[in-house]
Amino acid sequence: MTNAQLDFGRRVYHLGPRSRPLLLIDARSAILCVLLWVATAALGIFAIFSGDAAVTLPEALAALSGHGTEFSTMIVLEWRAPRILLAVILGASLAISGAIFQTLTANPLGSPDVIGFQTGSFTGALIVMLLFQGGALDTMLGALAGGVVTAFVVFLLASQRGAARGVRLIIVGIGVSAILASLNTWLLLTAEVEDAIMAGLWGAGNLSGVTWPTVWLVAASSAVFLTGAILLARPMKLTQIGIPFATALGQNVQRVQAVAIIVGVGLTALATATVGPISFIALAAPQIARRLVRTDGLALGPSAAVGAFLLLLADVIAQRISPDSPLPVGIVTVSIGGLYFLWLLLREGKKP
Template identity: 45%
Template sequence: MSAGRVAFGYRTQTLRSRLLSGRVGIRSLVVSAVLFLTSLGLATVALTHGDYPLTLQQVFAALTGAEQGFERTVVLTWRLPIVIAAVVFGALLGIGGAIFQSLTRNPLGSPDVIGFDAGSYTAVVVTILVIGTGGHWSIAFAAITGGMATAFVVYVLSYRRGVQGFRLIIVGIGVSAMLGSLNSYLISRAEIEDAMTVGFWGAGSIGRVTWAPLIPALAVAAAIVVSAALLAPAMRRLELGDDAAVTLGTRPGPVRLGLIVTGVATAAVVTAVAGPIGFIALAAPQLARRLTRSAGVSLPASAGMGATLLAGAHLLSLLIAQAYRPVPVGLITVCLGGCYLIWLLIRETRQRYGLTL
C-alpha cells in the first residue's frame, strides 16, 4: 500500500460525475459487462427462432434497415419487443433481488419469496375476476398497487423496534400463502374463460409483450434504475449496521423505505406487463456474487445476471416450443429456480447448524 492510498483487497476503479462518484471493483465491472453482452447475444439468437425461422443475416438486415420485407415486420414488430422485455425485465428482477437480499442480509430475500409478486398477482386477479376489467392499464395499475400495498402490510407486520431480515421473510411468506389461498378461491369461483386467462397470465409469459405496454414500462424501468443507482451507496452502508450507517451520515429509516419501494417497483413493473416471473430475483444476485467474488451483492452484476437468466429462459422456451409445444417462460424459471432453492436451503442449513446432508 503506497502512501495516501487504501488497499481494498481487490483492484478498484473510481468513477466520478457531476452527480455521483464511487469506487467499484474491476472484476465486478468486467463480470457485469460480460453478463450484459451474453444476454444481448442470447436475445439476438432468440430473434431467429419462432414459427417463421430466420437466419442471423436476415435479423441483422432487418435491424439495420437493409431488409424491408416481411422479415422486417417479424423482427421489429413481433419479436424485438419480446427480447427487449427479456433483457430489461431480467435486469429489473436482478436489481430487486439484490436490494432485498442486501436489506435482509439473507440469500432467501427476494420479492417473490417475501410475497410482493403474490400481492401484484392478487390485485390483478381481483381486477379481472371481481371488477371485471382486463385492460392493459387497469392490470398495470392493479399490479403496481397490489405490490406496494403488500409491501406496506409486510413492513408493518414485521416492524418491531426496526425491521429484521429474517422476520421480514417469515412474515412475507405467511402473507404470500394467504394471498395464494385467496387467488385459488377466486379462480375456482370464476367462469372457465376468465379462469384460463388469469391462470395463463399468472404463469408468467413475455411471449405476448408488444410495443404498446413495453414503452411505458421501459420509462418506468429507467426511473427505477436511476433510483437504485442513487441509493446503492447508502445500501452498502446499511450492510454495516444501522449504527455504522448513522456514523457515516446515512439515515437508515428513509433509506430503507426508499430501497423497499424501489425493490417492490422492480417486481411490480414486470408483473404488470408479463405476469409474475419467479426465482430470477432469488438466484441472480447470489450467482453474480460468486462470479464477482465480492463481499456483498452487486447491483450491476445482479442486473446482468438477471438479464442473462431471463434471456436464456426465453430462448429455451422457444426451443421447447419448436420441439414440443409453447411453454411460458415463467414455468421454466420456476423449474430451474426450484432446484436452485433446494440447493440453497441445504447449503444454508449446513452452514448454520454444521450438519452433513
C-alpha cells in the same frame, strides 16, 4: 499515483484525487458484467433469427437496418425484438429488486417473490380481471396496486421500533404470501372457466404479445427506479454493516429503508404488472452474481447482468422447447430455479 490508480487484482480503478475518490470499480465485477452482457447480446441475436418462423441471419440484420422484406420485418421488428428487449429489462429489474431486499433483510431468502410482493401483485390483477372484468391497462394498474399494498402491510407488520428487521420481515412476508395465495386459489376456483384459464396463463408469467409501446413504457419507468437503486448503493452498504453503525454515522436508516422499499417494490410490481409473476430471477440472480464476484455486498451491476441473461435464456427455452405450444416463461424460470437450488443443496452437502 495521485490522480489515477489501476490494480488488476481484486480491486480497483481509482479515479480522481486520492483524498476524494470519484469512482471505485471492482475489476472482477467489471469483467463479469462485460462478459455477461456480451453473452446476453449473443443470445438476443440468436433469438432474433431462430425460431418457428424461418428468418436467416442476413434477413434479420436487414430487417433491423430497415431494409428487410415485409415478412422478415414483421417477425423481427414487431414480434421478436420487443420481446427480447423486454426480457432483458425485466430480468435486470427483478434481479436488482432481489438484491435490494436481500440486502435490506440481510438474508438471501429475502427476495420479493418469497416475502409476498409478487403474490400480492397477482392478487390485485386477479381482482381486476375476474371481479371487474378489466382490460390490459386495468390489470396492470391492479397488479401495481396489489404489490404496493402488500408491501405496505408486510413492512407495517414487520416494523419494530421504526425499522424492519430481516428475519421478522421474511416470516411476516411468508405468512402474508400464504394468505394471499389461498385467496388467489379461491378467486380462480370461483371464476368462469375461460376467465380462470386466461388468468392462470397470465399468472404463470408470459412475454407473449409484447409491443413497442409497452417496451418504451417499461424502459422509462424502470430507468427511474434503477436510478434510485444506484443512489441507494452507498447508504445500503452502511446499513448492511449494521443499523447502529449506520445511525452512529448520521444516516437516517428509516428513510433509507423506506426509499429502498419503494424502489424494490416498484421494480417488482412493474415487472409483474407487465408480464405476470416471474419467479426465481429476483431470488437467485443476486445470489449467483455474488458468488461469481465473490462478495457479500449489494452487487447491483452483476446482479442486473445475471438477471437479464437468465430471463432471456428462460424465454428462448420456453419458445423453443415446444414450438407448437410455447410455454410461459415463468414455468421455465421455476424449473431453472429448482435445478439451481438442487445443485446448491448438493454442493453444501459435500462440505464438512
